[in-house]
Amino acid sequence: MSAHWKRILIWGVVSLVVLASLVWAFQPKPIAVDLMTLQPGELVVTIDEEGETRVRDVFTLSAPISGRAMRIEAEVGDKVIANETLLAEIEPIDPTLLDPRSEAQARADIRAAEANRILAEAAVKEARVELDFALSERNRSRRLHKEAVISARELESVQRTYQTRQAALETAVANRQARQAELDRANAQLISPTAPRSNAEACQCVPIRAPVNGRILKIQHKSEGVVSAGEPLLEIGDPDKLEIVADLLSSDAIKVEPGQQVYIENWGGDQTLNGVVRRVEPFGFTKVSALGIEEQRVNVIIDFTSPHAQWNRIAHGYQVDVRIVLWRDKQVLKLPLTALFRDGKHWAVFIEQQGTAVQRRITTGYRTGFEAEVTEGLSPGERIIVHPSDKIKQGILLEGRD
Numbered sequence: 001m002s003a004h005w006k007r008i009l010i011w012g013v014v015s016l017v018v019l020a021s022l023v024w025a026f027q028p029k030p031i032a033v034d035l036m037t038l039q040p041g042e043l044v045v046t047i048d049e050e051g052e053t054r055v056r057d058v059f060t061l062s063a064p065i066s067g068r069a070m071r072i073e074a075e076v077g078d079k080v081i082a083n084e085t086l087l088a089e090i091e092p093i094d095p096t097l098l099d100p101r102s103e104a105q106a107r108a109d110i111r112a113a114e115a116n117r118i119l120a121e122a123a124v125k126e127a128r129v130e131l132d133f134a135l136s137e138r139n140r141s142r143r144l145h146k147e148a149v150i151s152a153r154e155l156e157s158v159q160r161t162y163q164t165r166q167a168a169l170e171t172a173v174a175n176r177q178a179r180q181a182e183l184d185r186a187n188a189q190l191i192s193p194t195a196p197r198s199n200a201e202a203c204q205c206v207p208i209r210a211p212v213n214g215r216i217l218k219i220q221h222k223s224e225g226v227v228s229a230g231e232p233l234l235e236i237g238d239p240d241k242l243e244i245v246a247d248l249l250s251s252d253a254i255k256v257e258p259g260q261q262v263y264i265e266n267w268g269g270d271q272t273l274n275g276v277v278r279r280v281e282p283f284g285f286t287k288v289s290a291l292g293i294e295e296q297r298v299n300v301i302i303d304f305t306s307p308h309a310q311w312n313r314i315a316h317g318y319q320v321d322v323r324i325v326l327w328r329d330k331q332v333l334k335l336p337l338t339a340l341f342r343d344g345k346h347w348a349v350f351i352e353q354q355g356t357a358v359q360r361r362i363t364t365g366y367r368t369g370f371e372a373e374v375t376e377g378l379s380p381g382e383r384i385i386v387h388p389s390d391k392i393k394q395g396i397l398l399e400g401r402d
Contacts, residue, residue, distance in 0.1 A: 030399035034386040035352055036336070043332040043373055045366045046263070046323040047256065051246035051302065053318045055217060055237035061208055063227045067093040070205065071224040072234065076217065080210035080236055087216075088233050089205040093226065106189040113183035120176035127169040134158075134165040214238040217316050239315055244275065244302040246322050250284050253298035255326055262302050263323040267314060273306040277324060300324070327366055333374045339384050340364070340372065349378070350385040350392050357385065357396045 063069065070089040074080075080087065141158040144150045218235040221227060244264070248256065262275035279301040287297045302322060304311055314320075339349050346361045362377030378384070385392060 030355070030397035031391055032399045032401050033352075033357075033388070033392070035383045035398075035400040036339070036386050037383050038333060038335060038374070038378055038380055040331045040333050040380060042328070042330045043334050043366060043368065043371060044325060045327040045368055046325050047248060047252045048321065048323050048369070049246045049248055049252075051244040051264075051320050051322045053242050053244050053314055053316060053320060055214075055239055055316045056241045056243045057212075058217065058235050058237045058316075059211055059214075060235050061087060061211075061233050063090055063229055063231045063233060064208070065090060065092060065206055066229045067091050067206070067227065069221055069225060069227045069233065072219055072222050074216055074219070074234075076219060078216050080212075080214055080216060082210055082212050085210040086207055087210055087236075088208040090208070090227065091205045103190070106186065109186040109189065110183065113179065113186040117176065117179040117183050120172065120179040124169070124172040124176050127165065127172040131162075131165040131169045134162040138162045208233065210236060212236065212238070237316070240308065240312075242304060242311075242314060242316070243278070244304075244320060244322060246300050246302065246324075247285075247287065247297040248300055250296040250298050253280055253284075253300060256280050256300055256324055261325040263325070264302075264304070264306075264311075264320050265323065266321040267311070267318065269310070269313075271310065273304065273311055275302045275322070276305050277301070278303045329366075329373075332366075333378065333380060334371045335374055335378070335384060336386055337367070337370060337372055338387050341388060350388045351378070352383040352385065352398050352400070355398055357392050357394065357398055359394050 067090040070091065072088050074085075074087060079085075138158050138161075141150060141155050145152065145155045214237050216234060217237050217239070220232045220234060227233070244262075256277055258277050258279060260277045262277060264273035264275050267273065277300060281299040281301070284296045284298045287295050289295055302324075335349065340347050342348070343359070343361055347364055348359055348361045350357045351360055352358075360377055363375045365373035365375045367373070385398070
Protein backbone atom coordinates (compact mmCIF):
# COMPACT_ATOMS: atom_id res chain seq x y z
CA MET A 1 0.00 0.00 0.00
CA SER A 2 1.36 3.36 -1.02
CA ALA A 3 1.98 6.17 1.41
CA HIS A 4 -0.94 8.09 -0.11
CA TRP A 5 -3.50 5.45 0.75
CA LYS A 6 -2.02 5.03 4.19
CA ARG A 7 -2.57 8.70 4.92
CA ILE A 8 -6.16 8.48 3.66
CA LEU A 9 -6.80 5.43 5.86
CA ILE A 10 -5.33 7.09 8.94
CA TRP A 11 -7.34 10.27 8.43
CA GLY A 12 -10.47 8.22 7.80
CA VAL A 13 -10.05 6.33 11.08
CA VAL A 14 -9.41 9.59 12.94
CA SER A 15 -12.51 11.15 11.37
CA LEU A 16 -14.66 8.19 12.38
CA VAL A 17 -13.39 8.36 15.96
CA VAL A 18 -14.07 12.11 16.14
CA LEU A 19 -17.53 11.64 14.62
CA ALA A 20 -18.37 8.84 17.05
CA SER A 21 -17.18 10.99 19.94
CA LEU A 22 -19.37 13.88 18.82
CA VAL A 23 -22.39 11.61 18.42
CA TRP A 24 -21.82 10.14 21.88
CA ALA A 25 -21.26 13.58 23.45
CA PHE A 26 -24.45 15.09 22.06
CA GLN A 27 -26.65 12.02 22.52
CA PRO A 28 -29.39 12.61 25.23
CA LYS A 29 -28.49 10.99 28.53
CA PRO A 30 -31.10 9.09 30.54
CA ILE A 31 -32.54 10.94 33.55
CA ALA A 32 -32.38 9.14 36.87
CA VAL A 33 -35.86 8.79 38.39
CA ASP A 34 -37.65 6.93 41.20
CA LEU A 35 -39.86 4.23 39.72
CA MET A 36 -42.68 2.33 41.39
CA THR A 37 -44.53 -0.77 40.24
CA LEU A 38 -48.29 -0.46 40.74
CA GLN A 39 -49.86 -3.17 42.89
CA PRO A 40 -53.31 -3.42 44.53
CA GLY A 41 -53.30 -2.69 48.25
CA GLU A 42 -55.36 -1.36 51.13
CA LEU A 43 -56.53 2.26 51.06
CA VAL A 44 -58.09 3.87 54.14
CA VAL A 45 -59.67 7.33 53.81
CA THR A 46 -59.79 9.16 57.14
CA ILE A 47 -60.45 12.58 58.63
CA ASP A 48 -57.61 13.44 60.99
CA GLU A 49 -58.10 15.87 63.87
CA GLU A 50 -57.00 16.56 67.42
CA GLY A 51 -59.35 15.55 70.21
CA GLU A 52 -59.64 15.91 73.96
CA THR A 53 -60.79 13.33 76.47
CA ARG A 54 -63.46 14.16 79.01
CA VAL A 55 -65.57 12.38 81.57
CA ARG A 56 -68.88 11.55 79.94
CA ASP A 57 -71.04 12.95 82.75
CA VAL A 58 -69.48 15.83 84.71
CA PHE A 59 -71.45 17.10 87.70
CA THR A 60 -70.78 20.69 88.76
CA LEU A 61 -71.71 21.32 92.39
CA SER A 62 -72.74 24.92 93.03
CA ALA A 63 -73.57 26.90 96.15
CA PRO A 64 -77.31 26.56 96.89
CA ILE A 65 -77.32 29.80 98.91
CA SER A 66 -75.17 32.88 99.33
CA GLY A 67 -72.92 32.55 102.36
CA ARG A 68 -69.51 31.68 103.67
CA ALA A 69 -68.14 28.45 102.21
CA MET A 70 -66.00 26.44 104.61
CA ARG A 71 -62.60 25.26 103.37
CA ILE A 72 -62.87 22.13 101.22
CA GLU A 73 -60.56 19.54 102.75
CA ALA A 74 -60.89 17.04 99.89
CA GLU A 75 -58.32 16.92 97.08
CA VAL A 76 -58.59 16.44 93.33
CA GLY A 77 -58.73 12.73 92.57
CA ASP A 78 -60.36 11.73 95.87
CA LYS A 79 -63.05 9.08 95.61
CA VAL A 80 -66.61 10.10 96.51
CA ILE A 81 -69.71 8.04 97.33
CA ALA A 82 -73.20 9.13 96.33
CA ASN A 83 -75.23 10.76 99.14
CA GLU A 84 -72.49 9.99 101.69
CA THR A 85 -69.32 11.96 101.02
CA LEU A 86 -69.53 15.49 102.45
CA LEU A 87 -67.80 17.77 99.97
CA ALA A 88 -68.57 21.30 101.19
CA GLU A 89 -70.48 23.28 103.81
CA ILE A 90 -71.92 26.79 103.51
CA GLU A 91 -72.74 29.04 106.45
CA PRO A 92 -75.54 31.55 105.79
CA ILE A 93 -74.10 35.00 105.22
CA ASP A 94 -74.09 37.55 108.06
CA PRO A 95 -76.43 40.56 107.84
CA THR A 96 -74.93 43.82 106.65
CA LEU A 97 -74.21 46.77 108.95
CA LEU A 98 -76.88 49.49 109.04
CA ASP A 99 -76.10 53.15 108.50
CA PRO A 100 -77.58 55.64 111.05
CA ARG A 101 -80.53 56.49 108.81
CA SER A 102 -81.45 52.85 108.19
CA GLU A 103 -81.03 52.05 111.88
CA ALA A 104 -83.37 54.91 112.89
CA GLN A 105 -85.92 53.70 110.37
CA ALA A 106 -85.63 50.14 111.68
CA ARG A 107 -86.19 51.30 115.28
CA ALA A 108 -89.24 53.28 114.18
CA ASP A 109 -90.58 50.15 112.48
CA ILE A 110 -90.09 48.27 115.75
CA ARG A 111 -92.07 50.86 117.71
CA ALA A 112 -94.87 50.77 115.15
CA ALA A 113 -94.93 46.98 115.19
CA GLU A 114 -95.00 46.99 119.01
CA ALA A 115 -97.96 49.39 119.01
CA ASN A 116 -99.81 47.23 116.50
CA ARG A 117 -99.15 44.17 118.64
CA ILE A 118 -100.57 45.93 121.70
CA LEU A 119 -103.68 46.89 119.73
CA ALA A 120 -104.04 43.31 118.56
CA GLU A 121 -103.68 42.05 122.14
CA ALA A 122 -106.41 44.43 123.28
CA ALA A 123 -108.64 43.25 120.46
CA VAL A 124 -108.15 39.66 121.64
CA LYS A 125 -109.15 40.59 125.18
CA GLU A 126 -112.21 42.43 123.92
CA ALA A 127 -113.24 39.52 121.72
CA ARG A 128 -112.81 37.09 124.61
CA VAL A 129 -115.03 39.22 126.87
CA GLU A 130 -117.68 39.41 124.17
CA LEU A 131 -117.46 35.65 123.68
CA ASP A 132 -117.87 34.99 127.42
CA PHE A 133 -120.93 37.21 127.49
CA ALA A 134 -122.39 35.51 124.42
CA LEU A 135 -121.75 32.12 126.03
CA SER A 136 -123.63 33.08 129.20
CA GLU A 137 -126.49 34.48 127.10
CA ARG A 138 -126.70 31.25 125.13
CA ASN A 139 -126.83 29.13 128.27
CA ARG A 140 -129.51 31.36 129.81
CA SER A 141 -131.56 31.31 126.59
CA ARG A 142 -131.46 27.53 126.50
CA ARG A 143 -132.95 27.33 130.01
CA LEU A 144 -135.63 29.87 129.13
CA HIS A 145 -136.49 27.96 125.96
CA LYS A 146 -136.93 24.76 127.96
CA GLU A 147 -139.30 26.65 130.26
CA ALA A 148 -141.13 28.00 127.17
CA VAL A 149 -140.34 31.57 128.13
CA ILE A 150 -138.71 32.42 124.78
CA SER A 151 -139.36 31.14 121.30
CA ALA A 152 -137.07 28.92 119.23
CA ARG A 153 -136.39 31.84 116.89
CA GLU A 154 -135.03 33.92 119.78
CA LEU A 155 -132.83 30.98 120.84
CA GLU A 156 -131.39 30.65 117.32
CA SER A 157 -130.58 34.37 117.30
CA VAL A 158 -128.66 34.05 120.57
CA GLN A 159 -126.75 31.00 119.32
CA ARG A 160 -125.85 32.84 116.11
CA THR A 161 -124.51 35.73 118.16
CA TYR A 162 -122.36 33.27 120.14
CA GLN A 163 -120.89 31.76 116.98
CA THR A 164 -120.16 35.23 115.60
CA ARG A 165 -118.32 36.18 118.80
CA GLN A 166 -116.36 32.92 118.62
CA ALA A 167 -115.24 33.68 115.05
CA ALA A 168 -114.33 37.22 116.08
CA LEU A 169 -112.04 35.83 118.80
CA GLU A 170 -110.29 33.54 116.32
CA THR A 171 -109.80 36.49 113.97
CA ALA A 172 -108.36 38.60 116.77
CA VAL A 173 -105.94 35.83 117.80
CA ALA A 174 -104.74 35.40 114.21
CA ASN A 175 -104.28 39.15 113.88
CA ARG A 176 -102.23 39.17 117.09
CA GLN A 177 -99.95 36.45 115.68
CA ALA A 178 -99.47 38.45 112.48
CA ARG A 179 -98.59 41.57 114.46
CA GLN A 180 -96.13 39.55 116.56
CA ALA A 181 -94.47 38.28 113.37
CA GLU A 182 -94.16 41.86 112.12
CA LEU A 183 -92.51 42.80 115.40
CA ASP A 184 -90.07 39.89 115.14
CA ARG A 185 -89.22 40.88 111.57
CA ALA A 186 -88.62 44.47 112.62
CA ASN A 187 -86.36 43.33 115.46
CA ALA A 188 -84.40 41.13 113.02
CA GLN A 189 -83.39 44.24 111.08
CA LEU A 190 -81.30 45.34 114.07
CA ILE A 191 -79.35 42.10 114.49
CA SER A 192 -75.66 43.04 114.39
CA PRO A 193 -73.35 40.95 112.21
CA THR A 194 -70.71 41.22 114.93
CA ALA A 195 -72.98 40.02 117.72
CA PRO A 196 -71.63 36.80 119.34
CA ARG A 197 -73.75 33.66 119.05
CA SER A 198 -74.58 31.46 122.00
CA ASN A 199 -74.26 27.70 121.72
CA ALA A 200 -78.00 27.49 121.15
CA GLU A 201 -77.68 29.94 118.26
CA ALA A 202 -74.73 28.17 116.62
CA CYS A 203 -74.96 28.32 112.81
CA GLN A 204 -76.35 25.28 111.03
CA CYS A 205 -74.31 25.08 107.82
CA VAL A 206 -75.87 23.80 104.61
CA PRO A 207 -74.13 20.51 103.67
CA ILE A 208 -73.29 19.63 100.05
CA ARG A 209 -72.86 15.90 99.41
CA ALA A 210 -71.79 13.95 96.33
CA PRO A 211 -74.77 13.21 94.05
CA VAL A 212 -73.04 10.25 92.31
CA ASN A 213 -70.14 7.86 92.75
CA GLY A 214 -66.86 8.94 91.18
CA ARG A 215 -63.88 11.16 91.84
CA ILE A 216 -63.24 14.86 92.26
CA LEU A 217 -62.11 16.30 88.92
CA LYS A 218 -61.70 19.98 89.77
CA ILE A 219 -62.04 22.29 92.78
CA GLN A 220 -62.95 25.87 91.88
CA HIS A 221 -63.29 27.26 95.41
CA LYS A 222 -61.05 25.44 97.89
CA SER A 223 -60.32 28.09 100.52
CA GLU A 224 -62.88 29.50 102.94
CA GLY A 225 -64.65 32.56 101.62
CA VAL A 226 -67.92 34.21 100.70
CA VAL A 227 -69.74 32.72 97.70
CA SER A 228 -72.87 33.70 95.82
CA ALA A 229 -75.80 31.40 95.17
CA GLY A 230 -75.11 29.36 92.03
CA GLU A 231 -71.32 29.85 92.14
CA PRO A 232 -69.48 26.62 91.12
CA LEU A 233 -67.55 24.96 93.93
CA LEU A 234 -66.20 21.72 92.42
CA GLU A 235 -66.72 19.12 89.69
CA ILE A 236 -67.03 15.37 90.09
CA GLY A 237 -67.39 12.48 87.66
CA ASP A 238 -66.40 8.89 86.94
CA PRO A 239 -62.96 8.87 85.21
CA ASP A 240 -63.53 5.30 84.02
CA LYS A 241 -66.32 6.54 81.75
CA LEU A 242 -64.34 8.63 79.27
CA GLU A 243 -65.25 9.94 75.84
CA ILE A 244 -63.37 11.97 73.24
CA VAL A 245 -64.64 15.21 71.74
CA ALA A 246 -63.09 16.36 68.46
CA ASP A 247 -64.16 19.59 66.77
CA LEU A 248 -64.22 19.06 63.00
CA LEU A 249 -64.72 21.55 60.22
CA SER A 250 -68.39 21.56 59.29
CA SER A 251 -67.46 20.46 55.75
CA ASP A 252 -65.78 17.36 57.24
CA ALA A 253 -68.45 16.71 59.85
CA ILE A 254 -70.99 16.28 57.03
CA LYS A 255 -69.17 13.06 56.06
CA VAL A 256 -69.12 11.57 59.56
CA GLU A 257 -71.84 9.21 60.80
CA PRO A 258 -72.40 7.39 64.11
CA GLY A 259 -70.85 3.92 64.10
CA GLN A 260 -67.78 4.78 62.00
CA GLN A 261 -64.49 3.32 63.21
CA VAL A 262 -61.89 5.62 64.77
CA TYR A 263 -58.15 5.19 65.32
CA ILE A 264 -56.80 6.96 68.42
CA GLU A 265 -53.11 7.88 68.25
CA ASN A 266 -50.49 10.04 69.99
CA TRP A 267 -52.14 9.56 73.37
CA GLY A 268 -48.85 8.70 75.07
CA GLY A 269 -48.78 4.95 74.53
CA ASP A 270 -47.10 2.85 71.85
CA GLN A 271 -50.18 1.20 70.38
CA THR A 272 -53.09 2.62 68.43
CA LEU A 273 -56.40 2.49 70.28
CA ASN A 274 -59.77 1.83 68.68
CA GLY A 275 -62.94 3.86 69.03
CA VAL A 276 -66.30 4.47 67.42
CA VAL A 277 -68.27 7.61 66.60
CA ARG A 278 -71.22 7.86 69.01
CA ARG A 279 -72.73 11.21 68.07
CA VAL A 280 -72.29 14.15 65.73
CA GLU A 281 -73.70 17.19 67.50
CA PRO A 282 -76.51 18.85 65.52
CA PHE A 283 -75.14 22.38 65.85
CA GLY A 284 -71.92 24.18 65.00
CA PHE A 285 -69.92 26.99 66.53
CA THR A 286 -67.37 29.55 65.38
CA LYS A 287 -63.72 29.01 66.27
CA VAL A 288 -60.73 31.17 65.37
CA SER A 289 -57.82 29.13 64.00
CA ALA A 290 -54.15 29.68 64.78
CA LEU A 291 -53.95 31.76 61.59
CA GLY A 292 -56.73 34.06 62.80
CA ILE A 293 -59.35 32.62 60.42
CA GLU A 294 -62.90 32.10 61.66
CA GLU A 295 -64.03 28.52 61.07
CA GLN A 296 -67.33 26.75 61.62
CA ARG A 297 -66.71 23.69 63.75
CA VAL A 298 -68.87 20.77 64.89
CA ASN A 299 -68.20 18.52 67.89
CA VAL A 300 -67.97 14.79 67.22
CA ILE A 301 -68.25 12.50 70.26
CA ILE A 302 -66.17 9.29 70.21
CA ASP A 303 -66.27 6.28 72.57
CA PHE A 304 -63.34 3.97 73.33
CA THR A 305 -63.80 0.38 72.13
CA SER A 306 -60.37 -0.93 73.13
CA PRO A 307 -60.21 -2.78 76.48
CA HIS A 308 -60.09 -0.39 79.43
CA ALA A 309 -56.79 -1.89 80.58
CA GLN A 310 -55.10 -0.46 77.47
CA TRP A 311 -56.10 3.15 78.18
CA ASN A 312 -56.62 3.23 81.96
CA ARG A 313 -53.83 5.83 82.29
CA ILE A 314 -55.78 8.36 80.21
CA ALA A 315 -57.76 10.83 82.30
CA HIS A 316 -60.03 13.85 81.94
CA GLY A 317 -58.69 16.61 79.67
CA TYR A 318 -55.94 14.65 77.84
CA GLN A 319 -55.07 15.45 74.21
CA VAL A 320 -55.18 12.72 71.55
CA ASP A 321 -55.19 12.46 67.75
CA VAL A 322 -58.17 10.77 66.10
CA ARG A 323 -58.54 9.34 62.60
CA ILE A 324 -62.16 8.78 61.63
CA VAL A 325 -62.47 6.12 58.90
CA LEU A 326 -64.76 7.28 56.08
CA TRP A 327 -63.96 4.55 53.51
CA ARG A 328 -61.79 1.44 53.30
CA ASP A 329 -60.89 -1.13 50.62
CA LYS A 330 -58.21 -3.80 50.85
CA GLN A 331 -57.77 -4.32 47.07
CA VAL A 332 -57.35 -0.90 45.48
CA LEU A 333 -54.99 0.10 42.69
CA LYS A 334 -53.34 3.15 44.20
CA LEU A 335 -50.40 5.47 43.67
CA PRO A 336 -48.63 8.22 45.62
CA LEU A 337 -50.02 11.74 45.27
CA THR A 338 -46.50 12.90 44.37
CA ALA A 339 -46.79 11.04 41.06
CA LEU A 340 -49.80 13.10 39.94
CA PHE A 341 -49.73 16.34 37.96
CA ARG A 342 -52.31 18.35 36.04
CA ASP A 343 -52.73 18.04 32.28
CA GLY A 344 -55.36 20.64 31.54
CA LYS A 345 -58.47 19.55 33.40
CA HIS A 346 -57.21 16.01 33.82
CA TRP A 347 -54.81 14.21 36.12
CA ALA A 348 -51.83 12.54 34.51
CA VAL A 349 -48.74 10.48 35.34
CA PHE A 350 -45.56 9.42 33.60
CA ILE A 351 -45.07 5.71 33.12
CA GLU A 352 -41.89 3.95 32.04
CA GLN A 353 -42.06 2.01 28.78
CA GLN A 354 -38.91 0.48 27.27
CA GLY A 355 -36.71 2.96 29.09
CA THR A 356 -38.62 6.08 28.01
CA ALA A 357 -41.19 8.32 29.68
CA VAL A 358 -44.78 8.11 28.43
CA GLN A 359 -47.43 10.54 29.67
CA ARG A 360 -50.85 9.09 30.40
CA ARG A 361 -54.09 10.62 31.64
CA ILE A 362 -55.81 8.81 34.49
CA THR A 363 -58.96 9.05 36.61
CA THR A 364 -58.69 9.03 40.39
CA GLY A 365 -61.19 8.14 43.10
CA TYR A 366 -60.77 8.24 46.87
CA ARG A 367 -57.76 10.03 48.30
CA THR A 368 -55.83 10.22 51.52
CA GLY A 369 -53.16 12.69 52.46
CA PHE A 370 -50.54 10.54 50.70
CA GLU A 371 -52.22 8.20 48.20
CA ALA A 372 -55.01 8.18 45.61
CA GLU A 373 -57.18 5.45 44.14
CA VAL A 374 -56.76 4.85 40.38
CA THR A 375 -60.07 4.03 38.70
CA GLU A 376 -59.04 4.36 35.03
CA GLY A 377 -55.86 4.68 32.96
CA LEU A 378 -53.42 2.32 34.70
CA SER A 379 -53.06 -1.41 35.27
CA PRO A 380 -51.28 -3.47 37.92
CA GLY A 381 -47.64 -4.10 37.11
CA GLU A 382 -47.03 -0.84 35.25
CA ARG A 383 -44.16 1.30 36.46
CA ILE A 384 -44.73 4.99 37.20
CA ILE A 385 -42.40 7.87 38.04
CA VAL A 386 -42.94 8.72 41.71
CA HIS A 387 -41.52 12.26 41.66
CA PRO A 388 -41.72 13.68 38.10
CA SER A 389 -39.70 16.89 37.75
CA ASP A 390 -39.96 19.55 35.05
CA LYS A 391 -37.17 17.75 33.19
CA ILE A 392 -39.40 14.77 32.44
CA LYS A 393 -40.94 15.03 28.97
CA GLN A 394 -42.72 12.67 26.62
CA GLY A 395 -40.24 10.14 25.15
CA ILE A 396 -37.26 11.15 27.28
CA LEU A 397 -34.84 8.41 28.28
CA LEU A 398 -35.14 7.17 31.86
CA GLU A 399 -32.84 5.41 34.26
CA GLY A 400 -34.25 4.00 37.45
CA ARG A 401 -32.46 4.78 40.70
CA ASP A 402 -31.38 1.94 42.91
